[in-house]
Amino acid sequence: MTQDTNSKRFEEVPCPFCSLLCDDLVISQLKDSLKVKQNGCKLAKTRFEENQPRVSPTIADKACPLEDAIMESAKILKRSNQALIGGLGTDVNGMRAALRLTEKAGAVIDHMHSNAAFRNLDVLQNHGYVMTTLAEIRNRADLIIFAGTDANTNFPRFFERIINPSHSLVKINKKERQLVYIGDKLDSLPAGKSPGKRPIKLQCRQDQIGEVFSILHALSVGLEIDKPIIGNIKLSQLKKLTELLHKASYGVIIWAPGELDFPYAELTVQTITEIIKYLNRMTRFAGFSLGGSEGGMTATQVTAWQSGYPSRVSYARGFPDFDAYRFSGKRLLETNELDAIFWVSSLGAPIDLPDRRIPSIVLAAPSVKINGKPDVYIPVGIPGINHTGQMIRTDGVVSFKLKKLQNSEHPGVADVINRITQAYR
Ligand code: SF4
Structure with a gap:
């Protein structure tokens, strides 16, 4: 090594x-x-392989020394009454630094993917849920239901590492494992190539998935259902699936909150998590959420352990003030309530700056595409390529140490933000 x-x-x-x-x-x-x-x-x-273009910090699109860009960023934040510290595509240290700056500037902090994250967090805060880990799925699950996600499209090695690993902790009979897909336009090809029973595919619109799980829950408790078909799914198919739910030794329902992109999708998550709780009366069942890319899970965890809340936190009153509606970065932008934007994207997500004239500061990896011209631009290194770091995996239970593979002339996000915080007087 x-x-x-x-x-x-x-x-x-x-x-x-x-x-x-x-x-x-x-x-x-x-x-x-x-x-x-x-x-x-x-x-x-x-x-990993893309060439990072040679770029330098800029103020008003003109190249400048890094120190000037740092001082100008501090000035913009100092002048603002309500700034958004957003994007947050960074690692643990970058998030810690972003929270310190948010507190200093009395700003709002919110991750770029928090709309998706709150489909889960709303349910977690109000009802709680039973969740599992990637290791448990790999080593123990004999019934895996993909609800509105095929896992494969957005998490390309999920099947290779979790469904078909070359080794596992305990010997499970992969030939007996059943995979089920519920939803729309799901790629079940990897399931077809995996050992196990022939995958079951139940086709319905994404916004009908909640109804499907409501019926499965009702059938589980023994109620009669008077609805012959939902989407393309027959009631007889759901009755058969109910039997599988009851027979499973370790069942898992997987969803990706980012792929449940329709109004009130948190109710779908709640319906899924409630049937999971019920099924635990007769067997072992758990949920699994696939999400938190672009540093999303890392941002949620660091914000939670530092402020007590997962995201959408304002420090305008000098202490962490949480409101999932008022402090949504997306909403604040749409309603023109911001007078400065500080955006971080060191992992590759493109940036769309708002059309209207709000002073903006962008910290981004050199290859990140920026639609619009920020007032201050500071190129940063990529965690896991240009500097060491730490990030938290989608199940929230494991953090990984990132390696430095290549030198960069650009500092990391944490370094830049800490210097801006020091310059903020
Ligand atoms: S962690 Fe990296 S290698 Fe693994 S699936 Fe995601 S993008 Fe691919």
């Missing part, structure tokens, strides 16, 4: 580019570029 920066080959490299955080990549360093040699998906190859 070779891991210092002089080495040409890095093993067991964690990948920060989706929230699975696969930690088995093998990467070679070739002059100024990196090459994924083993275990990277297409997304990982693109991100």
